[in-house]
Amino acid sequence: SSLVLRNVSQLGSIMVYRHVSQAIDCLTSWRMSHQNVQQLVVKTGELIQTRSTHESRYDGIISKKKVPYLYLEGDGVKMGGQKKQSLEIHRFQVCEGSQKVGNRTEMIAPHFVSHLNRQQAQKEIMNYIQAHYDLTNTVVVSNSDGGSGYEKAVFDELSLG
Structure with missing residues (x-):
């Protein structure tokens, strides 16, 4: 699920993958190896890059701010x-x-x-x-x-x- 991807990636960014794996094993009813943690982190990064279509993101903005x-x-x-x-x-x-x-x-x-x-x-x-x-x-x-x-x-x- 997207929640699992987010949480595993978030933990993977601040912890060693083996520790993330141990935490998941302790706190949930399912098991995950450190290799699976790495795969999910990489998959999450790829999903973020493919979903970021910024070229057309600002179309339709008519008035621009004038700031000093x-x-x-x-x-x-x-x-x-x-x-x-x-x-x-x-x-x-x-x-x-x-x-x-x-x-x-x-x-x-x-x-x-x-x-x-x-x-x-x-x-x-x-x-x-x-x-x-x-x-x-x-x-x-x-x-x-x-x-x-x-x-x-x-x-x-x-x-x-």
Whole structure:
């Protein structure tokens, strides 16, 4: 079921697959090997990628926001895997600023994009920005560590218009 896929994948992202297997054996009436846990994690990732059709996601948006400032950030996160394999999750976020809510600070109108493919993540955040914002009189404040794929030129391209 989709609930099992979600829960096993969520556990697999924070625990060793053998420990996930042991937890499932202890907490449910059925058994699952660590190889099955890995297969479900991979299957979940494939399902997420195939279901993410972002190109037509923003069609139909007519009015674009005009904001004085737009904050844009991007970075890659490497996750170690089995057999010295690693995955890199590419992440971009955009917001219109921050506001105080009690003792906390919250982002105004945040939007997050994550993908295993950097170009796909960049394309999706660009589509979102172009569909939602009129940047003609907007100061775009960007933040990055300048790593590969997150250079100044990338953020210049994202803030075109």
